[in-house]
């Protein structure tokens with residue numbers, strides 16, 4: 001194949017990827033998917049999976065072509081589905097509209113699709129090319145892929161720290177460590193994930209809102225780990241619980257009166273078992289959240305909860321914002337508390353570490369590797 005043709009195909013898949021991202025925050029627990037239909041070198045339609053329960057990208061694109069798509073090429077970021085779920089199978093409409101060639105980005109890890117979508121298309125005489133911009137297409141749906149294969153939420157641990165590794169001053173003040181540009185990125189992340197989690201220590205210290213304050217933002221479900229229901233009735237979280245979903249993950253031994261009062265305010269209290277330290281058992285909590293279709297969580301601290309999440313190997317990704325400032329103080333908290341490991345050789349390493357700048361801050365992302 002000549003490089004010009006290859007470059008054109010990649011360009012079309014990039015268009016499909018850009019379209020897919022327009023579904024961000026609204027497709028969970030489904031993946032984000034984009035699709036472009038091309039005939040005689042011209043784009044005759046594009047579509048994306050806009051929201052959960054809505055049509056898939058392929059159907060949205062094929063229903064709005066500017067001309068008959070028979071004989072056209074279809075570019076789609078994820079393998080077309082071949083089953084009836086919340087909507088009819090995409091393979092049906094691709095075959096029905098007589099598409100000539102299908103370019104697929106990533107194969108679907110969902111076992112009810114995986115490979116079958118492509119096979120059905122090939123059996124119908126359609127030429128299928130897989131693996132076009134494969135890495136980008138998989139990265140787009142890292143949350144979905146983890147949720148589908150591990151049956152647990154994808155947890156992204158995010159924190160802001162100073163250049164001396166503190167997440168608050170010795171008095172507990174943490175507003176604000178990072179720049180406006182970093183805060184904007186944090187709100188974009190809040191849109192990306194279905195849930196946002198923090199420990200009761202952070203609620204008591206900061207009284208946060210944990211909502212998504214950007215244009216066309218989507219508020220995540222607020223998840224508070226609070227073994228003994230210490231959350232104050234006057235906290236912003238409780239006061240706004242009738243507008244923004246707020247779930248408190250509590251232990252088994254809680255005050256029923258407080259539980260009832262919280263529930264009357266719109267807070268949902270989920271009962272979990274305890275871990276060896278007498279806190280909410282995060283493994284069990286995560287399984288419960290996955291069953292409730294929480295596919296991804298932005299974990300926003302503090303250090304005590306963060307330590308347990310890393311120790312339980314539940315963190316899939318990190319976003320570390322590092323601000324160019326020093327606060328000092330032996331008693332000022334660091335991002336991950338607990339006992340820590342004894343030797344440097346036992347440190348949890350990150351793979352695929354990458355760095356971006358937001359205003360004066362650096363943001364490091366990476367994927368923890370456990371047991372190495």
Ligand SMILES: NC(=O)c1ccc[n+]([C@@H]2O[C@H](COP(=O)([O-])OP(=O)(O)OC[C@H]3O[C@@H](n4cnc5c(N)ncnc54)[C@H](OP(=O)(O)O)[C@@H]3O)[C@@H](O)[C@H]2O)c1
Nearest residue numbers: 159160167174199201202227279280301302303304305308
């Ligand atoms: N810079 C940043 O990015 C950032 C982000 C967040 C917080 N902070 C700062 O961090 C400080 C708060 O941190 P923190 O460590 O005191 O509090 P935290 O981690 O927010 O909350 C800890 C509490 O959560 C509860 N919890 C429930 N389940 C748990 C589990 N499985 N593992 C651990 N804890 C569990 C425990 O209380 P119960 O046993 O009573 O449930 C525990 O004491 C504040 O100063 C805040 O400003 C900074």
